[in-house]
Amino acid sequence: MQSTTRDKGAVERTFGSINTLFAQHVTGYTGSHILQRGEMADDEARFSVAQLQELLDEWITACWQHRPHDGLRHPLLPKKALSPGEMWGALLGASGYVPLPLTGADYTELLPVRFHPVTGRGIRINYRTYDHAVLNEHRGRPSPTGPGGKWEVHLNPHDVRQIYLRLPDGHLHEIPWIHRDHVHAPMSETTWRHLRATLEQRAEHGAHEAALAEAADQILRHTRPTAPAPPAPPCATPGTRAGNAVFQAAGGEPAAPHRTAAGAATQAEDSLEALDARSHAARDDRASTDASGALTLPGSGALTLYDADQEAELW
Structure with a gap:
């Protein structure tokens, strides 16, 4: 829908209402000029x-x-x-309504939008290369609709293994990451930034991206939730030596000792503090290899906490 000159009055009136009824009452409001600025803004x-x-x-x-x-x-x-x-x-x-559920294409359209050029290698986003055969006729060419000749790209910040590119036919086409087959679980932009900070000393550019993909797969495999232990048979008494012996004979694992609610809360608080300490030290750490040559990363066995405010500042 295109706006007309008749819409300008309604839009300006709405902005004026937001400014006088909301914005001027927010702490730190500076106004449109110096005369509207507060004394201690x-x-x-x-x-x-x-x-x-x-x-x-x-x-x-x-x-x-x-x-x-x-x-x-x-x-x-x-x-x-x-x-x-x-x-x-x-x-x-008076008129009623018809509820329409969102389709998969609707969710793709609602993803954050960015604009990038299509080069001979594909599309580069945050040191990741996305490529597909549908890009062949558009490589090195400007977009007919995008600003500055760049192409419209939809990226899911919680799973960066593929992007969605809008081609001249008006539809969004999935473009996979060239190393997507190496990562077997969704990888967020936050995980990718942590990996880049850890492996930033790698020199070769092509090997650098491949090493990031391999490291991401290792971390995502280690952070998968483990399956719960099978329940104990009725004759077993968890927490006792006899009960564990019966449970083991039935093919199960020894039952865990009983924990009080206070003990569980204390352990959870200690885990959060340790996770916070690891997250602050992650950028200063470097990748290391064990005796077998496999890549190990600090804190690879812990799940990170999602910060909505921090995520919003990145998009």
């Missing part, structure tokens, strides 16, 4: 883009949707200004 707290987006979403849901607007009038109540939520309810009751 530099000393106040600052929010990240992800935090501001969360505050704006909460304000729209709790305030804006329930605030009457003069432009929203119902035919049966022409003198009463309705809120967006009330107008939506009135129109929904």
Whole structure:
């Protein structure tokens, strides 16, 4: 849908309402010029883009949707200004709706968008090379629709083993990573950055990317959840020597000692502290090899914690 000159007034009015009803009340607001700046704006707290987006979403849901607007009038109540939520309810009751579930193509369209050139080697993103036969007729050519001649790319930050490129036919085509067969589980952008920081001393460029793929597969294999132990037979008493002996005779493993809730909480807290310490030291560590020549990475047996704010700053 293309905008027209008639839409400018509504858009500017919406921006003005957001500025006067929301933005000026946020800590650290500086205004559009020096006369609107607060006295201690530099000393106040600052929010990240992800935090501001969360505050704006909460304000729209709790305030804006329930605030009457003069432009929203119902035919049966022409003198009463309705809120967006009330107008939506009135129109929904009059016209109804048809729920449409999202398809796989819809989820692909909603992935973060980036723009990259298509070179003779394929598409390079964060030291990863993506290539496919569908790129042959587009190598070295500018995109007819992308900014600066670059091609529209959709990338899943939680699984970077493939990207989706929009070709002139208007559809998104899957382009695999050239080392995707080496990595047998989804790999996030965070894991890839950790591997690059660990193996940054590798000199040969081609071998460097292959080594990253091999290291990623090793880490993802080590972090897979282990299968739970089979249940003990009714005659066995977990935690006792006799019960474990009966359990082993039945083909199972010895039962784990009983843990109290306080002990489990303490162990979980210690694990989080150790994980946090490893994450801070990961960039200073280097890859090493064991006696068999296999690659080992620090903290490869621990799962990382997902930080939504940190992830939002990267996209």
